[in-house]
Amino acid sequence: MVEFTLTKEQQLAQKLFRDFAENEIRPLAREMDETEEYNMELLEKMKKLGFFGIQYPKELGGEGADTLTYTLCMEEVSKVDASTGITISVHASLGCMLLEKYGTEYQKEAFLRPLIDGRKVSCIALTEPSAGTDASAIKTTAVRDGDHYILNGQKVFITNSGFADIFFIFALTDRAAGGVKGMSLFVLEKGMSGLEVSKNIPRMGIRAAQNCEVTMIDVKVPAENLVGVENKGYKLAMEAFGSGRIGIGAQAVGIAQGALNEVIKYTKERKQFGKTIASFQNTQFKIAEMQTKIDAARFLVWRAAKAKDNHEDYASYAAMCKLFASDVAVQITRDCVQLMGGYGYSREYPVERMYRDAKITEIYEGTSEAMRMIVAGKILK
Amino acid sequence: MKIVVCIKQVPDTTEVRLDPKTNTLIRDGVPSIINPDDKSGIEAALQLKEQCPGSTVTVLCMGPPQADVALREALAMGCDEAILLSDRAFGGADTWATSSTLAAALKKIGYDIIITGRQAIDGDTAQVGPQIAEHLGLPQISYVENIQVESEDTLVVQRQFEGFYHIIEIKTPCLLTALSQLATPRYMTVHGVMDAYREKEVKLWTLADIEDTVDKANLGLKGSPTRVMKSFTKQAKGAGTVLKDLSDDEAVAAIIAKLQEKHII
Structure with missing residues (x-):
């Protein structure tokens, strides 16, 4: 079934991620970028709230939510800070996923439980x-x-x-x-x-x-x-990064939406030639185009997440969502800097950081070229 | 200890829109939140629960069916039980009818401590909490900034009073109205959100559930003695006047002259 709306519990979880990102992460994002240090108090807070074990069963120490809920977390935190996004993603969607699926009982108790109940990273x-x-x-x-x-x-x-x-x-x-x-x-x-x-x-x-x-x-x-x-580890590596790409897709959507949100706010306030720049058709068309692309990317992410939750073959969906969303993130952050002009380029506003952050989504956990190979391989097999 | 927190779902904006015909709030299309003072009340209740093992926190809300999400949020923060009082018969209630309805439900629930917010950001009356206490014949302390458990049935409470504080000892059962400063609300947790929908429930109570503890004449719009004469959106005032290059004395004289001119003093 095609679903484009979130369940009530997903919506409430999204509110948690959004409130936390706005109140706790946003104030630290610029400083963390400039010092190249992650704030460990912030990390501890997220561990306590369950951000590091979202998509794992409660019996193993996780939060009992689904992959889609995890992508909501990835998007919301990445809207304000992509570094936080990748910190959660690398932890939650790669090694932990393999331990859940292939780990021995000993490994699940000794390693997986403390990783997903918020004690270890x-x-x-x-x-x-x-x-x-x-x-x-x-x-x-x-x-x-x-x-x-x-x-x-x-x-x-x-x-x-x-x-x-x-x-x-x-x-x-x-x-x-x-x-x-x-x-x-x-x-x-x-x-x-x-x-x-x-x-x-x-x-x-x-x-x-x-x-x-x-x-x-x-x-x-x-x-x-x-x-x-x-x-048999090569297969595990491929499986882990195949799954991780859903999170990277969500991270890219978050970066793009975060940048666009900044631009929407800015263009409604910034005046040139006696009126707000949001009242110029060029700005309006650009914003409409950007939001359309972001929504399309988000739905690709949700499709991949949903397929994973439904135990379907999601590898090419995950590759598609990462390929498209990372491209959208790079395009949109570049356009957002352009719409904000000198202020967009200045470090006073977060869009320049988002532009720099977006690029990696085309590279890590499989380059865009590798994503094209996976998608083409699925279509042409 | 049985702690009950009364909460209200309010529009997340200072621009409250009113229906010009009924003079009641239009909720559609406005994002809703738990009233900030009430949310501090929830946090204070959860802290009391942590201090006094065996305690429970019940959260009670009167409102339309969409207030369910406010109660789910309270459950996701760690409250044990949630009750939504919702019935067409309760609609259009003023503070009197609201407090009558909540008090009737509280009689059924039972309580040692009732916590309400000081006031809601939409109505700003600060009347419902104190009225509940009167309905139930309970001692009450409003504007509470700090709560300490002194013994099994005694609390020591710090309340804000103009520029001062009162430190008051109070026996339970009692009612306290919370200021936002009382406690910074905790975040929900991810598993709390899951539990709020999967493990816990929001009980829906209608008029039938409180019929025997309430006088129906005190419910809803009909049971509301308050009549709103007129509601209107505040008009923006014109730009202020800037008086420049005046000495201190001249500035004071100019301000006083202006106030007299406007018949303010």
């Missing part, structure tokens, strides 16, 4: 200096040694690694077989000997997110921390 590490879109090219290794695996390697651009308690690490357990057939997933914990995290990598946008290099030198990991079956 996670990151997931696939990307390496020489393995981006071609994830199969990873070089990190995990060598079995009795009851343990010994991990060695270097990961890069790992969001949340700066403050994560749990690290989901992809490593080769069969080097000869290569990434697709020889990769496995492990749960590592902060403080394990040989696990090192670098400083935040300087970036163009989402600067408050903690995105660092993770290095492993002879890290001894208990064999019971292997997630799923040995050498």
